Amino acid sequence: MSDVRKPPIGRPRGFDADEALQRAMVVFWEQGYEGASLTDLTGAMGITKTSMYAAFGNKEDLFRKALDRYADGPAAYVARALALPTAREVAAALLAGAVAASTTPGCPAGCLGVQGSLAAGEGGRTVRDLLADWRDQGRTHLHDRFRRAVDEGDLPPDADPRVLARYVTTVANGIAVQAAGGASRDELQEVADVALRNWP
Amino acid sequence: MSDVRKPPIGRPRGFDADEALQRAMVVFWEQGYEGASLTDLTGAMGITKTSMYAAFGNKEDLFRKALDRYADGPAAYVARALALPTAREVAAALLAGAVAASTTPGCPAGCLGVQGSLAAGEGGRTVRDLLADWRDQGRTHLHDRFRRAVDEGDLPPDADPRVLARYVTTVANGIAVQAAGGASRDELQEVADVALRNWP
DNA sequence: AGCTCTCCGTACCGATCGGTACTGAAGTCG
């Protein structure tokens, strides 16, 4: 913590760590945490195991960093949606973002935060809980946003921001599952539209 | 196929195959297909690997049989819901059933058909596709049921049974993900209620 | 009894898992 910038002594690394992390994220996204072997990961990253361990720690650390990158990249729509002026716009943008992110051509179908690890064996419990916390954090932010909307009169006073946040999150999660099963972008956008027809 | 009943020659098996399959189903439900090792499975089943292979084939066959059992057991609410007289009752029973099955005390949280395998490595693709087909089959049945409801005048003529079926399925899948993340039965039932507030 | 067939426990198979030690090359400094 004393010196955040360390002088580049020695041979500099011969690969782009950002690019490598991006590739790793895609592999985790497609195959899940347990389903992605180090061979799969390093193969896609274009580096050897040694380089991966030196640069990222271990498999679990790599997944954490990949999840951070996912949050800042494909899942950045969440933060953008939360900043919109009305609760209805927030909900609509969140679901539209989930549909878009889960059906982006060239990217794996679905959501890393869901299919990265839903059920896991002994070794994958930590990551499973990490993802559960990650999803729950998104739901909590939405809850806070909807509570504010009630305070501001944007949502009617009898609206329950807790249940609404859980509802929107549930639909978004369901969209991810549907996308993983092959549903198309248009089909899922129709679902998102239906889900908001009853907005208070 | 010529003789469906084969005489019980030789030593009869010393364990209850139904009970063993039930235990295996629970392990798959809790840990997913790839996350459940043969050691986990046979340990919970109370038999050895040899007995398992003799009685069920291999791991993939065991999963198939466990999924069948899941469909006839915890997921039997689907067939019951489809037989209800009105589309609204069908949808409500389906979501309530998903909530109940995903939050049954003493059973793993969530739905085997979802968390059994959403994303998988090389070896788990077959099972992943099997589950995707399984989910899609449920959606198709719901689609048929809603189309019939439109024909019968139970649903308004402008209702789109395809989108409605996809919507209900999506919410049900989302409920499973939420349950896997620790959501309670009451919270999810509230979500199910909200999801049906706009029913046509 | 004696035969036959199956069950079930052990011990083992090659492959792969995540992770590491070691080596030689290659870049950056004095």
Place this chain on the structure above:
DNA sequence: CGACTTCAGTACCGATCGGTACGGAGAGCT
């Protein structure tokens, strides 16, 4: 240049993966 440091590749680690060969034990039949 020469010292230093980190790179990347190979070869390997013990553990575990799904799956099997084998052999003694036990139950049903004649």
